[in-house]
Amino acid sequence: MSAPKSRLRSAAWFGTADKNGFMYRSWMKNQGIPDHEFAGKPIIGICNTWSELTPCNSHFRKLAEHVKRGVYEAGGFPVEFPVFSNGESNLRPTAMFTRNLASMDVEEAIRGNPVDAVVLLVGCDKTTPALLMGAASCDVPAIVVSGGPMLNGKHEGRDIGSGTVVWQLSEQVKAGKISIHEFMSAEAGMSRSTGTCNTMGTASTMACMAESLGVTLPHNAAIPAVDSRRYVLAHLSGMRIVEMALEDLRLSKLLTREAFENAIRTNAAIGGSTNAAIHLKAIAGRIGVKLELDDWTRIGRGTPTLVDLQPSGRFLMEEFYYAGGLPAVLRRLGEANLIPHPDALTANGRTLWENVKEAPLYNDEVIRPIEKPLVADGGLCVLRGNLAPNGAVLKPSAATPALLKHRGRAVVFEDFDDYKRRIADPDLDVTADSVLVMKNCGPKGYPGMAEVGNMGLPPKVLAQGVTDMVRVSDARMSGTAYGTVVLHVAPEARAGGPLAIVRDGDWIELDCDKGLLRIDIDDDEIRTRLDAWSAAKREIPEDRTGYRKLYIDHVLQADEGCDFDFLVGCRGADVPKHSH
Numbered sequence: 001m002s003a004p005k006s007r008l009r010s011a012a013w014f015g016t017a018d019k020n021g022f023m024y025r026s027w028m029k030n031q032g033i034p035d036h037e038f039a040g041k042p043i044i045g046i047c048n049t050w051s052e053l054t055p056c057n058s059h060f061r062k063l064a065e066h067v068k069r070g071v072y073e074a075g076g077f078p079v080e081f082p083v084f085s086n087g088e089s090n091l092r093p094t095a096m097f098t099r100n101l102a103s104m105d106v107e108e109a110i111r112g113n114p115v116d117a118v119v120l121l122v123g124c125d126k127t128t129p130a131l132l133m134g135a136a137s138c139d140v141p142a143i144v145v146s147g148g149p150m151l152n153g154k155h156e157g158r159d160i161g162s163g164t165v166v167w168q169l170s171e172q173v174k175a176g177k178i179s180i181h182e183f184m185s186a187e188a189g190m191s192r193s194t195g196t197c198n199t200m201g202t203a204s205t206m207a208c209m210a211e212s213l214g215v216t217l218p219h220n221a222a223i224p225a226v227d228s229r230r231y232v233l234a235h236l237s238g239m240r241i242v243e244m245a246l247e248d249l250r251l252s253k254l255l256t257r258e259a260f261e262n263a264i265r266t267n268a269a270i271g272g273s274t275n276a277a278i279h280l281k282a283i284a285g286r287i288g289v290k291l292e293l294d295d296w297t298r299i300g301r302g303t304p305t306l307v308d309l310q311p312s313g314r315f316l317m318e319e320f321y322y323a324g325g326l327p328a329v330l331r332r333l334g335e336a337n338l339i340p341h342p343d344a345l346t347a348n349g350r351t352l353w354e355n356v357k358e359a360p361l362y363n364d365e366v367i368r369p370i371e372k373p374l375v376a377d378g379g380l381c382v383l384r385g386n387l388a389p390n391g392a393v394l395k396p397s398a399a400t401p402a403l404l405k406h407r408g409r410a411v412v413f414e415d416f417d418d419y420k421r422r423i424a425d426p427d428l429d430v431t432a433d434s435v436l437v438m439k440n441c442g443p444k445g446y447p448g449m450a451e452v453g454n455m456g457l458p459p460k461v462l463a464q465g466v467t468d469m470v471r472v473s474d475a476r477m478s479g480t481a482y483g484t485v486v487l488h489v490a491p492e493a494r495a496g497g498p499l500a501i502v503r504d505g506d507w508i509e510l511d512c513d514k515g516l517l518r519i520d521i522d523d524d525e526i527r528t529r530l531d532a533w534s535a536a537k538r539e540i541p542e543d544r545t546g547y548r549k550l551y552i553d554h555v556l557q558a559d560e561g562c563d564f565d566f567l568v569g570c571r572g573a574d575v576p577k578h579s580h
Contacts (some may be wrong), residue, residue, distance in 0.1 A: 008245070009140075010043035012575040013114035020578050024114065037077045042245035044071045044238070045115035046080040047106055047135075049127045054087030056124035056203060057147055059194040059225060066231040067119050067145060070238020076245065078238070083109060083134075086126035088203075096476065097448030097551065099126040099133075100564050103286075106134025111573050116141070117245035119237060123147030123196050123225075125479075128206035129279035132215070132255075133563070136286035138573040139252050141244040143347050144216045145237045146207040148225035149317035150195030155186045161199040161310035162190050163480025167454065174424070175462035195225025198317040200309040201479035205272035206279060211326050212266035213259045214346030215251070218355045222325035224318055240348060249349070252570070255287040258341035261299050262352060265340055268303035268379040269329050271312035271397040273479025274487055277380060281561030285568045293382055293391045293559045297515065299340060300379030305397045306332055306368045311482040312397040313374050315366050323366035327359035336370045383486060385518035386526060387472070387498050387508070390490035391559045392517055394510075398482040400468040404512040406484075408435040408470060410519075412504050415440040416452050416475075423458055430458050432466045435508040439499055442474035442492025443555040443562050447548060449474070449492075454481040470510055472517070474499055474558070486510065486517060488558035495557065496537075501529035 008015075013024040015038075025038050046067055050060035064080050071078040084102035086095040110118055120131040123146055135142040153160035169186055172178045196203035207221040217237055223230045243249075260280060267276050277296055284291035306329055309315050324331075333339050334353055342353035361367055368374055374397065381394040381404075396404060411434045413419035419438055422428060430436075436455050443449045453475035457466065471485045474492035491497030498519065502508075507520035519526075543552050554564040 008040065008042060008116045009573065009575060010114040010116050011040070014038040015040070020580065023580060042076040042116045042242050043114055044076045044078045044241055044245065045110060045113065045118040046078055046121065047083050047109070047118055047131055048080055048121045049083060049085040049123070049131070050121070051085035051087060053090050054085045054124050055089060055191070055194070056087070056196040057085060057121070057127065060121050060123070060147060063121060063145065063147060063231065063234050066234035067121070067238040070235040071242055074239040074242035076242035079115065081109060081113070083131070086124060086130060088125045093446055094448040094450035095124070095126040096450065096562065099130045100551070100555070100567060101547065102126065102130035103133035103137070103567065106131050107137045110135060110138045110140060112576055117241050118142045119241050120144045121147070123203060125202040125206065125275070128203070128210060129283055132210070132283050133286045136251050136255060136283055137567070137569070137571050139250050139287070139570050140573050141241065141249050142215065142251050143237050143241045143244065144210045144220065145234050146210065146216070146220050148195050148223050148227070148230045149198045149204055150191060150225055151193040152198055152316045152318050153190040153192060155189040159316055160186060160190055161316050161480065162197040163201050163478055164199050164311045164482070165190055167481050171456060171462060174456065174459045193226045197480055199311055199480045200271055200273070200307065202273040202275040204317055205267065205270065205276050205479050208266060208270050208272060208326050209263045209276055209280060212263045212330065214254045214344055214352060217348055218327050219325050222317055222321035224321060244347065249347070252287055254345060254347060255283065255289065256344065257289050258344045260284055260289055260291050261295070261340040262344055264296055264299045265303055265333065265338060266330065268300040269305060269333055270307045271305045271309060271374065271378055274380060274393050274395050275476055275479055277393055278476070278488065278558055278562050282563045285561055285563055286570060288570050296380045296393070297382045302377055303338060303379050304370060304373030305375040305378030306370070306373055308366055308368060308374045311480055319363065319366045323363035324359060324361040327356040328361040328367050330356040331359040331361065332367065332370060381512040381515065383510070383512070383515055383517035385516050386523070387502070387519045388489045388517045389498070390557060392486050392489040394484070394486050394512060396512060399484040403468060403470050403484040405510065406435070406470050407507060407509045408433045410435050410437045410502050410504060410506045410508050412502055413438045415445070416450070419455060423456065426460055428458055428460065429504070430461060432461055432464065432469065434469065436469060436471045437499070437502050437508065438473040438475065439493035439502070442489070442494055443557060444552050445474065445492055445494030447543070447552055449476050449558065449562060451476050451478045451481070453477040453487045454483055454485050472508065490557045490559045492557060496530065496534065498526055498530070500533050501526065
C-alpha cells in the first residue's frame with residue numbers, strides 16, 4: 001500500500017493530543033474501538049440507504065458488512081451511517097421530490113464527519129443520483145456499490161418484468177382482455193427477491209450510468225442482488241476505497257466531461273431510462289461539468305441499442321448479467337469505436353477500455369452485435385419547438401415507430417387528478433389519432449415531477465385494439481414504462497411554459513427525426529393565452545410552508561436537472577470548525 005499523498009482528513013478529529021482529540025476519540029471508544037484504529041488509518045464512511053420502506057435496498061445491512069470486511073482487510077477503519085432513503089415504490093408524492101433533500105443529507109454528513117473517503121450504498125432509483133450528488137459536492141474519494149436487481153418475476157409459467165408488467169396488465173384489464181383476478185395474481189410473482197426492478201428501469205439504468213462514469217468496479221451494474229458475487233464486489237469495493245483514500249483519487253478526477261459523454265452513449269446502447277437525462281445533469285452540475293440537454297442528441301443519437309431488455313425488448317437483468325453485463329456492452333461499443341473517451345479513468349485506477357477490452361460475452365440475443373441491434377438509433381430524442389422552448393425528451397426504443405412522426409388534436413387534462421377523473425369517460429372526445437396532453441405535473445406543479453407521464457390509454461380506444469398513442473406532459477415516466485411518450489416538457493406548465501395554454505382541439509405536431517414538438521398556433525396567440533393564464537394564476541396554500549415551499553421556490557427545470565438552484569456547484573470538504 002502506498003503512503004498517503006496528503007494528510008488524512010480524519011486526522012483533524014483523531015490525530016491530536018489535546019482536548020479536542022481526547023473528546024472525539026473518547027466518545028467513539030464507547031463502541032469498543034481500540035486505540036490503534038485511530039493511529040492514522042483511513043476512516044471510510046459507508047453511506048447506507050437501507051430502509052424497510054425502500055424494499056429495493058432492504059438487504060443493505062448485509063451488503064454493508066461485506067464492504068466493512070474489505071475496508072478492514074485493506075487497513076482502513078469503516079464507519080457506517082444512515083442517510084435519507086428515497087424509496088420509489090412507497091414514497092409520496094414521488095421520490096423525486098426528496099432526491100435533493102437526500103443529497104443535502106449526504107453532503108453535510110460527509111463534510112461534517114471524520115471520514116477520508118466514502119462508499120455509497122445505492123439501489124432504488126433516486127438513491128444513486130442523490131448520493132452521487134451529495135458526494136460530488138464534497139469532492140472526496142468515493143466509490144458506488146449498487147444493491148443489484150431482483151430475480152426475474154414469474155407468472156403463469158413465464159418471466160415477467162417488475163414495473164413493466166404492471167403497465168401491461170393494467171391496460172389489459174381496462175381493455176377487458178383479462179379479469180381483475182388475473183391481474184392481481186401477478187402481484188406476488190413480480191417481486192420474488194430483494195433488489196431493484198429487474199427491467200432496464202431507472203434503477204438499473206443509473207447503476208449502468210455509475211459504472212460507465214467510472215465510479216464503480218466493473219460488473220457492479222448487473223449482478224443480481226441475491227447472487228453471492230454481489231457481496232464479493234462489495235468486499236472488493238471496500239478494499240479499493242482504502243487505496244483511493246490514500247491515492248486521493250477524488251470524484252473530480254473521475255466525473256469528468258469525458259466520463260459523462262461515455263455515460264450518454266452507454267444509455268443509448270442499453271435502452272436506458274429517460275430519467276438519466278435529469279440525473280446526469282444534476283450530478284454534473286455538482287462537480288462543475290457543463291452538460292446540456294442537446295448533448296444527448298449530439299452524443300447519443302445514432303447509437304444502436306444493443307441490449308434486448310424490457311421495456312424496450314424481451315429479457316430481464318438476470319439474463320443481462322449472465323450474458324456479460326455492462327462490460328460486454330462497452331466492449332462491443334469500443335470495438336466499433338463508439339466509446340467517445342475510452343481512456344477515461346475509473347475507480348480501480350484503470351481506464352474504461354482497459355477494464356472492458358477483454359470482457360466475455362456469452363449471449364448474442366441479450367447483448368446484440370452492432371450489425372443486428374434491437375433499435376438502430378437508440379439515443380434519447382430531444383425535442384424543441386414552441387411547445388417546449390427549453391426541450392423535452394422521448395425514448396425511441398420504447399416507442400411505436402409509426403408514431404414518431406405524428407400530428408393530432410389535443411385531448412387536454414389540467415393535472416393528474418383531472419386525467420384520473422375523465423380518462424375512462426365513454427363520452428371523452430378522443431380517437432386513436434388524438435394526442436393526450438397533461439399539464440401541471442412538472443417539478444413545481446406536482447410538486448416533484450412524478451412518474452405519471454405514461455398516461456394509460458382511454459378504455460374506449462383500448463377496446464378498439466389500439467395499444468399506443470402520443471402522450472405529452474411535463475411529468476416523468478418510470479424507466480420500466482413504454483410507449484410514444486413525450487416527457488419533461490420545459491418550461492413546465494406551473495412555471496408558465498406554453499404547455500399551460502394548450503386547449504382541447506389544438507393541433508400538436510411531433511417529429512422525432514427533426515427534434516420538433518410544436519402547437520399549431522401563432523406566437524401572438526400563444527402570448528395572448530399566456531397573459532390570460534398569468535392573470536388567472538392562483539397560489540396553492542400548501543405551497544407556502546415547509547419543505548414543499550423550499551422545493552417549489554428553488555427547484556430548477558427538467559432541462560437543468562431539477563436540482564435546487566443553491567445546491568449547484570462543488571463546495572468541497574474543508575474541515576469545519578470544532579464543535580466544542
